[in-house]
Amino acid sequence: MSTLITNVRELITHERTGEGGIGWAALNDAAIVIEDGRVAWTGPASRAPAADAAVDAAGRAVLPGFVDSHAHLVFAGERGAEFAARMAGLPYSAGGIRTTVVATRAAGDAQLDANLRRLAAEMLAQGITTFECKSGYGLTVADEERSVRLAAQVTPEVTYLGAHVVAPEFAGDVAGYVDLVCGPMLTACAPHARWVDVFCEDGAFGADEARAVLAAGRAAGLRPRVHANQLGYGPGVAVAVEARAASADHCTFLTDADIDALASSGTMATLLPGVEFSTRQPYPDARRLLEAGVAVAIATDCNPGSCFTSSMPFCIALAVRDMHMTTQEAVWAATGGGARALGRDDVGHLGVGARADLIMLDAPSHAYLAYRPGVPQIAAVWQAGLVVGHPPIG
Amino acid sequence: MSTLITNVRELITHERTGEGGIGWAALNDAAIVIEDGRVAWTGPASRAPAADAAVDAAGRAVLPGFVDSHAHLVFAGERGAEFAARMAGLPYSAGGIRTTVVATRAAGDAQLDANLRRLAAEMLAQGITTFECKSGYGLTVADEERSVRLAAQVTPEVTYLGAHVVAPEFAGDVAGYVDLVCGPMLTACAPHARWVDVFCEDGAFGADEARAVLAAGRAAGLRPRVHANQLGYGPGVAVAVEARAASADHCTFLTDADIDALASSGTMATLLPGVEFSTRQPYPDARRLLEAGVAVAIATDCNPGSCFTSSMPFCIALAVRDMHMTTQEAVWAATGGGARALGRDDVGHLGVGARADLIMLDAPSHAYLAYRPGVPQIAAVWQAGLVVGHPPIG
Numbered sequence: 015m016s017t018l019i020t021n022v023r024e025l026i027t028h029e030r031t032g033e034g035g036i037g038w039a040a041l042n043d044a045a046i047v048i049e050d051g052r053v054a055w056t057g058p059a060s061r062a063p064a065a066d067a068a069v070d071a072a073g074r075a076v077l078p079g080f081v082d083s084h085a086h087l088v089f090a091g092e093r094g095a096e097f098a099a100r101m102a103g104l105p106y107s108a109g110g111i112r113t114t115v116v117a118t119r120a121a122g123d124a125q126l127d128a129n130l131r132r133l134a135a136e137m138l139a140q141g142i143t144t145f146e147c148k149s150g151y152g153l154t155v156a157d158e159e160r161s162v163r164l165a166a167q168v169t170p171e172v173t174y175l176g177a178h179v180v181a182p183e184f185a186g187d188v189a190g191y192v193d194l195v196c197g198p199m200l201t202a203c204a205p206h207a208r209w210v211d212v213f214c215e216d217g218a219f220g221a222d223e224a225r226a227v228l229a230a231g232r233a234a235g236l237r238p239r240v241h242a243n244q245l246g247y248g249p250g251v252a253v254a255v256e257a258r259a260a261s262a263d264h265c266t267f268l269t270d271a272d273i274d275a276l277a278s279s280g281t282m283a284t285l286l287p288g289v290e291f292s293t294r295q296p297y298p299d300a301r302r303l304l305e306a307g308v309a310v311a312i313a314t315d316c317n318p319g320s321c322f323t324s325s326m327p328f329c330i331a332l333a334v335r336d337m338h339m340t341t342q343e344a345v346w347a348a349t350g351g352g353a354r355a356l357g358r359d360d361v362g363h364l365g366v367g368a369r370a371d372l373i374m375l376d377a378p379s380h381a382y383l384a385y386r387p388g389v390p391q392i393a394a395v396w397q398a399g400l401v402v403g404h405p406p407i408g
Numbered sequence: 409m410s411t412l413i414t415n416v417r418e419l420i421t422h423e424r425t426g427e428g429g430i431g432w433a434a435l436n437d438a439a440i441v442i443e444d445g446r447v448a449w450t451g452p453a454s455r456a457p458a459a460d461a462a463v464d465a466a467g468r469a470v471l472p473g474f475v476d477s478h479a480h481l482v483f484a485g486e487r488g489a490e491f492a493a494r495m496a497g498l499p500y501s502a503g504g505i506r507t508t509v510v511a512t513r514a515a516g517d518a519q520l521d522a523n524l525r526r527l528a529a530e531m532l533a534q535g536i537t538t539f540e541c542k543s544g545y546g547l548t549v550a551d552e553e554r555s556v557r558l559a560a561q562v563t564p565e566v567t568y569l570g571a572h573v574v575a576p577e578f579a580g581d582v583a584g585y586v587d588l589v590c591g592p593m594l595t596a597c598a599p600h601a602r603w604v605d606v607f608c609e610d611g612a613f614g615a616d617e618a619r620a621v622l623a624a625g626r627a628a629g630l631r632p633r634v635h636a637n638q639l640g641y642g643p644g645v646a647v648a649v650e651a652r653a654a655s656a657d658h659c660t661f662l663t664d665a666d667i668d669a670l671a672s673s674g675t676m677a678t679l680l681p682g683v684e685f686s687t688r689q690p691y692p693d694a695r696r697l698l699e700a701g702v703a704v705a706i707a708t709d710c711n712p713g714s715c716f717t718s719s720m721p722f723c724i725a726l727a728v729r730d731m732h733m734t735t736q737e738a739v740w741a742a743t744g745g746g747a748r749a750l751g752r753d754d755v756g757h758l759g760v761g762a763r764a765d766l767i768m769l770d771a772p773s774h775a776y777l778a779y780r781p782g783v784p785q786i787a788a789v790w791q792a793g794l795v796v797g798h799p800p801i802g
Binding site: 092093140325328381387390 | 486725735771779784
């Protein structure tokens with residue numbers, strides 16, 4: 015079964031260039047053929063091959079599905095009142111992340127699963143066709159294990175984040191908690207996960223602790239990624255690069271040495287501007303990273319505390335407006351960049367052979383994602399060639 | 409035919425208080441009855457009267473439909489590439505508003521009408537149940553007349569904005585253009601409009617010209633409103649207050665005297681934070697206005713140039729994050745505030761007798777509009793008692 019989508023005003027393919035990089039292609043009056051869940055052909059509509067079915071894009075734009083490489087979706091409870099109080103200038107609730115840990119531990123599997131699936135469906139409806147999902151609100155062996163187990167039922171990109179914060183039972187005994195994270199908790203979680211992550215920051219885990227967590231994870235077959243340099247300067251980026259992490263995430267406070275380390279490594283910088291929006295912090299300096307040659311991804315960081323958006327278009331609008339990325343850079347960061355941050359080459363682009371994950375916008379150009387902030391513009395979504403939304407008629 | 413909506417986690421009524429102000433009411437486990445297009449009853453679910461039909465809100469929040477008191481929806485063409493170039497730091501396109509004037513004049517009525525209706529439907533789907541619509545991209549008698557005539561087919565809140573900018577044919581002859589705006593153009597437009605507006609700003613119209621436009625409009629039966637103090641300090645707010653305008657819109661650059669004038673008048677300040685987002689300008693100082701006792705509305709300013717959002721939730725998120733309004737203040741500004749800016753007492757609240765314009769959020773609290781920026785959360789919309797969206801089941 016093949017489907018021809020024709021009359022595409024702008025087709026973003028991000029096809030690989032000869033040098034192995036990922037370029038940018040926008041074709042006027044383009045077409046794309048998908049077959050058996052893969053991209054089979056792209057090019058000018060006038061040269062499109064025949065297919066079993068046809069969809070008229072009526073001048074709309076088509077781009078790769080978004081790849082969200084950083085999200086925390088296994089949790090219970092909500093913190094809307096805490097958010098409102100923070101915005102109103104009231105003191106930050108002492109509860110913070112521990113509020114969510116308490117609620118998550120108290121929840122049954124069915125409740126966690128329903129919440130997770132609701133958020134995953136919300137993401138998909140908004141064009142996110144691949145997403146990563148972290149544990150980190152359980153902080154016991156049993157609660158972390160069920161978090162990664164539930165996550166693995168909805169995405170292959172599962173990240174074990176037992177080292178999110180020190181569990182309350184280990185207050186004052188960070189070393190004891192790290193032993194748990196690197197020992198029995200890892201043993202229980204590794205079978206369900208692809209990645210190991212650690213929040214390397216003052217107040218969470220230091221450089222040596224982060225190294226221990228990443229090394230133990232790697233020994234258990236997991237690949238490293240790091241929460242780095244969100245709240246201040248620190249060793250997170252250096253640890254990530256040293257561990258050959260796929261990505262250092264947040265990157266809000268970077269020294270020149272951090273930038274140099276990223277630029278000369280295979281570790282990319284994943285920026286999470288929704289967090290800065292929702293906590294009123296300064297935005298990361300994306301231009302400094304890009305101009306140094308660092309590959310930049312953007313992701314939602316969807317979580318109930320510091321950023322509860324699941325909207326990649328919103329993050330793109332912030333990237334353009336507040337991080338001065340071009341609309342092209344921002345769209346690549348949310349698609350090809352996210353894919354690279356997950357070590358994936360089958361998604362994030364629409365080259366021939368890619369998984370047929372694509373978004374049809376209710377707009378003629380990718381620029382509308384920033385030009386029309388907040389407006390729902392996802393007209394249809396295909397995931398592995400299957401229509402998720404309803405493609406508009408004409 | 410009456411409908412009972414029950415199991416409402418948070419019901420925002422904005423009912424009038426005894427002193428004639430508009431208060432804030434959030435009831436847990438609330439219910440609302442609508443009948444014959446009006447609100448018939450609100451209160452605790454346990455005391456709800458019987459009704460012909462019932463909708464289970466399943467713990468969601470219900471609030472008044474948004475009232476968007478500032479929008480420019482009659483136009484042709486689009487300026488996505490100009491937006492992208494501006495964000496990338498390239499020089500602001502010389503075309504600007506005149507790009508849209510050229511495209512609008514060249515468009516047929518059917519094209520303008522289709523574009524207008526598409527945007528109106530988009531707004532309604534996002535919870536805007538009352539909106540104002542301005543002319544101002546025609547700038548000839550015929551093109552302004554058809555703009556207000558088309559607008560009047562979709563909303564009663566039509567604003568004649570012949571004085572948007574000086575028409576290109578009158579370059580160097582502002583007085584000549586003002587004569588046209590106050591003469592034959594007004595005569596042609598007044599039958600279709602309720603409001604007269606003028607862009608009182610350096611580069612548009614000065615104080616005396618604005619006074620002339622507003623006075624002529626009032627003589628023709630129109631009520632005044634003013635684009636004021638968007639791009640710099642100037643006489644706009646003073647002119648608006650002097651003319652007893654319902655609202656001074658933008659209010660980005662205000663002196664103490666401007667604030668005092670607003671505070672001691674019936675003219676409210678309508679803030680348009682989407683414009684500051686999309687032009688990277690500083691946001692208006694909402695707190696200074698609120699603390700001075702000025703009534704503040706927020707509106708989208710949906711237009712193809714400076715701000716092409718039609719999302720009131722996005723504007724609410726900006727109001728909270730970037731203008732430091734509380735979530736309650738922002739929601740009132742987008743509902744009751746917008747209604748007051750249009751001189752309407754039948755919308756913007758859910759007191760008994762109000763028009764049954766209401767939004768059910770896919771969330772338990774109004775705070776989610778800012779807590780989950782960019783996420784589509786409008787579960788259902790009622791306009792004059794009729795369901796526009798599909799209310800979720802359970």
